[in-house]
Amino acid sequence: AQSVTQLDSHVSVSEGTPVLLRCNYSSSYSPSLFWYVQHPNKGLQLLLKYTSAATLVKGINGFEAEFKKSETSFHLTKPSAHMSDAAEYFCVVSFSNTGNQFYFGTGTSLTVIP
Amino acid sequence: EPEVTQTPSHQVTQMGQEVILRCVPISNHLYFYWYRQILGQKVEFLVSFYNNEISEKSEIFDDQFSVERPDGSNFTLKIRSTKLEDSAMYFCASGYNSPLHFGNGTRLTVT
Numbered sequence: 001a002q003s004v005t006q007l008d009s010h011v012s013v014s015e016g017t018p019v020l021l022r023c024n025y026s027s028s029y030s031p032s033l034f035w036y037v038q039h040p041n042k043g044l045q046l047l048l049k050y051t052s053a054a055t056l057v058k059g060i061n062g063f064e065a066e067f068k069k070s071e072t073s074f075h076l077t078k079p080s081a082h083m084s085d086a087a088e089y090f091c092v093v094s095f096s097n098t099g100n101q102f103y104f105g106t107g108t109s110l111t112v113i114p
Numbered sequence: 115e116p117e118v119t120q121t122p123s124h125q126v127t128q129m130g131q132e133v134i135l136r137c138v139p140i141s142n143h144l145y146f147y148w149y150r151q152i153l154g155q156k157v158e159f160l161v162s163f164y165n166n167e168i169s170e171k172s173e174i175f176d177d178q179f180s181v182e183r184p185d186g187s188n189f190t191l192k193i194r195s196t197k198l199e200d201s202a203m204y205f206c207a208s209g210y211n212s213p214l215h216f217g218n219g220t221r222l223t224v225t
Contacts, residue, residue, distance in 0.1 A: 034213050043205060043218035044157075051212060090157060094212060100145045101170055102214055106156040 002027040004093040006105035014113045019078040021108045023091030030096040033074040038088040086112045120206050120217035127196055135191045135220045139208030146189045147207040196224045
């Protein structure tokens with residue numbers, strides 16, 4: 001069965017330190033991978049996407065993610081956390097055999113400590 | 115940049131009443147979706163819609179739910195007889211060869 005897993009339900013970092021949010025998928029088909037951010041009482045905003053071009057993808061607000069096929073991973077990183085990064089982050093995947101069906105991870109809540 | 119718009123932003127209804135949640139997808143998109151997020155829980159897929167028919171639905175999307183694209187621009191989700199457990203944030207999304215673009219959601223409160 002195809003799936004996506006976010007390994008951490010909560011991540012807490014100090015302001016100015018690096019952020020790592022982990023995402024793994026399971027499928028034998030080629031993935032398209034997305035990270036969305038949800039601030040409190042807001043909708044989901046696309047941070048970045050991977051759809052088969054460069055494996056290192058840069059997104060908005062200084063975030064980036066690297067697609068590693070061998071590890072079936074698409075971890076989200078940022079070199080230096082800002083207070084405004086505190087939010088819920090969702091890894092979302094679609095696969096080449098079910099192109100318009102999107103699989104959501106359970107989300108990672110990021111807390112940034114001043 | 116075009117965006118998905120949802121109305122109302124907040125809807126309060128009594129148990130057993132019908133509600134219609136409205137969405138205007140991005141105009142050149144072909145795929146439309148409804149998701150919901152119960153407070154503090156994960157985002158759950160409800161239904162996808164393509165070419166004027168449901169292409170996929172989850173087990174949540176039972177006979178109480180229906181979707182329509184009544185006029186070529188709006189995309190609606192109807193809950194026929196609301197239950198307390200339908201209280202959630204409902205997100206509309208649209209897409210065309212990915213990614214999904216989401217609206218800001220309608221918070222439905224069933225009392």
